Amino acid sequence: MFWKDKYKLGVALIDKEHEELFRRVEAFMKTLRSNESWGDKVHEVNETLEFMKVYVVEHFSHEEAYQKKIGYPGLEDHKKKHDEMVEYVVGVSDQYEKSGFDQQLMQQFGGRLLAWLVNHVAVEDQRIASYAIDKGVANDEN
Amino acid sequence: MMKTELYTPFLDATRQVLQTMLDLSDIAERSAEQFDEGQENLEISVGVVGDLEGTITYRFPSDTSLNIVQILSGMEMDSVDDFVASAVSEIANIISGTVMTLLSADNLTCDILPPVQGRLDNQKEYTQHTQCCITTSAGDICLDIALSRA
Numbered sequence: 090m091f092w093k094d095k096y097k098l099g100v101a102l103i104d105k106e107h108e109e110l111f112r113r114v115e116a117f118m119k120t121l122r123s124n125e126s127w128g129d130k131v132h133e134v135n136e137t138l139e140f141m142k143v144y145v146v147e148h149f150s151h152e153e154a155y156q157k158k159i160g161y162p163g164l165e166d167h168k169k170k171h172d173e174m175v176e177y178v179v180g181v182s183d184q185y186e187k188s189g190f191d192q193q194l195m196q197q198f199g200g201r202l203l204a205w206l207v208n209h210v211a212v213e214d215q216r217i218a219s220y221a222i223d224k225g226v227a228n229d230e231n
Numbered sequence: 232m233m234k235t236e237l238y239t240p241f242l243d244a245t246r247q248v249l250q251t252m253l254d255l256s257d258i259a260e261r262s263a264e265q266f267d268e269g270q271e272n273l274e275i276s277v278g279v280v281g282d283l284e285g286t287i288t289y290r291f292p293s294d295t296s297l298n299i300v301q302i303l304s305g306m307e308m309d310s311v312d313d314f315v316a317s318a319v320s321e322i323a324n325i326i327s328g329t330v331m332t333l334l335s336a337d338n339l340t341c342d343i344l345p346p347v348q349g350r351l352d353n354q355k356e357y358t359q360h361t362q363c364c365i366t367t368s369a370g371d372i373c374l375d376i377a378l379s380r381a
């Protein structure tokens with residue numbers, strides 16, 4: 090399992106979405122890493138990629154709305170990190186399509202996404218949670 | 232080789248990142264001479280610009296790369312392919328970013344460039360040249376730090 094309970098932040102809304110995000114990224118990685126030949130799996134890779142891209146953007150916007158709601162002081166910086174990631178995802182996808190679905194590009198993308206996501210959730214998002222917990226608003230109904 | 236004042240922020244940042252991302256807590260310093268030279272290394276270079284200029288070169292032996300990506304993904308990895316190399320490059324990027332944050336507390340403002348695979352060959356002389364090598368249950372990692380004050 091890719092998701093680990095230690096990634097839980099103690100904020101119900103964010104935890105739920107992170108678990109889902111990890112599930113989607115895991116599905117993407119599994120397809121990407123399967124033993125099938127690229128030609129056999131490229132269609133499925135593309136499908137899970139599209140699926141995951143939509144979810145990443147949705148989750149980021151929910152998380153930003155949440156930060157705003159609780160008055161999180163690091164919102165601007167955090168939003169910048171999200172925007173940079175979205176820019177990267179969109180850029181690679183474009184390049185990938187133009188290349189006629191080049192396998193190497195997707196493998197590199199998958200690896201970077203994996204490390205980025207774990208660090209982002211374990212470090213950056215943790216700061217939002219610490220703030221919410223300190224303020225005593227972590228488990229208010231969202 | 233002398234340890235310069237840059238050694239500590241690099242060691243601390245590496246420790247911090249490996250601990251939060253990979254749950255590695257058994258991180259010990261190791262001399263550069265003891266570094267495992269028996270296997271092929273994945274080398275990642277990260278350029279630094281700003282108050283300090285130069286390059287950080289990370290060396291990850293193959294076993295270390297595979298172990299790290301296995302811990303991260305929960306999936307078996309059997310060779311250092313594009314996926315693994317890219318994940319490890321991002322970790323080098325994250326460690327470097329953490330170093331820059333630590334240095335800014337010492338009033339040194341620097342930025343990092345995107346990581347590139349391989350060693351950047353440049354003939355420049357750097358005033359601060361140090362190595363930071365560690366050993367963990369996931370394997371060894373060595374950082375070659377070559378920086379000068381701008």
Ligand SMILES: [Fe+2]
Pocket residue numbers: 152167171209213214
């Ligand atoms: Fe976030």
